[in-house]
Amino acid sequence: MEPSGYSINHRLPGPVMSDDLIRLYAAILERQGMDPSSSRTARLFAAGPKKIAKKVGEEAVEVALDAMNDDRQGVVNESADLLYNLSVLWAAMGITPDDVFAEIRRRETLYGIAEKLPKMTTAEGGGK
Numbered sequence: 001m002e003p004s005g006y007s008i009n010h011r012l013p014g015p016v017m018s019d020d021l022i023r024l025y026a027a028i029l030e031r032q033g034m035d036p037s038s039s040r041t042a043r044l045f046a047a048g049p050k051k052i053a054k055k056v057g058e059e060a061v062e063v064a065l066d067a068m069n070d071d072r073q074g075v076v077n078e079s080a081d082l083l084y085n086l087s088v089l090w091a092a093m094g095i096t097p098d099d100v101f102a103e104i105r106r107r108e109t110l111y112g113i114a115e116k117l118p119k120m121t122t123a124e125g126g127g128k
């Protein structure tokens with residue numbers, strides 16, 4: 001069952017998840033180059049991409065462990081931590097959320113075309 005009425009044609013009238021992610025990313029970017037004592041994010045940036053990548057790995061494992069324990073709220077909480085640490089990693093590597101969204105859209109188009117291809121071949125090629 002799809003949670004909260006989500007469907008493949010889902011279009012929300014108001015703010016969407018990407019808005020939240022972009023706001024988080026902007027807040028993270030503001031911490032880049034700041035005094036490490038001033039914030040957790042500034043400390044993460046100062047620690048470098050390898051440390052940030054390690055945090056991403058840890059949070060991903062925590063999501064998986066909570067999922068295996070059927071801990072729904074745990075998965076929600078750890079997913080938020082994962083998205084935060086992943087956003088810090090993107091910023092540290094000069095990647096923007098738009099880069100990722102563009103890749104998602106590219107795949108949507110690609111898979112959309114791929115899904116239609118066999119049907120088109122069957123319809124147009126008479127089942128050859």
Ligand SMILES: N=c1c2ncn([C@@H]3O[C@H](COP(=O)(O)OP(=O)(O)OP(=O)(O)O)[C@@H](O)[C@H]3O)c2ncn1[C@@H]1O[C@H](COP(=O)(O)O)[C@@H](O)[C@H]1O
Binds near residue numbers: 038040080081
């Ligand atoms: N979205 C987040 C966010 N999500 C998770 N976290 C932190 O990351 C922690 C999760 O990592 P851990 O489980 O490893 O927690 P921990 O054991 O205390 O972490 P370590 O001491 O091992 O680093 C949480 O406890 C939060 O403190 C976040 N910290 C900051 N933000 C946002 O990032 C922006 C900048 O925040 P500051 O850097 O705090 O100014 C703001 O918009 C914040 O809302």
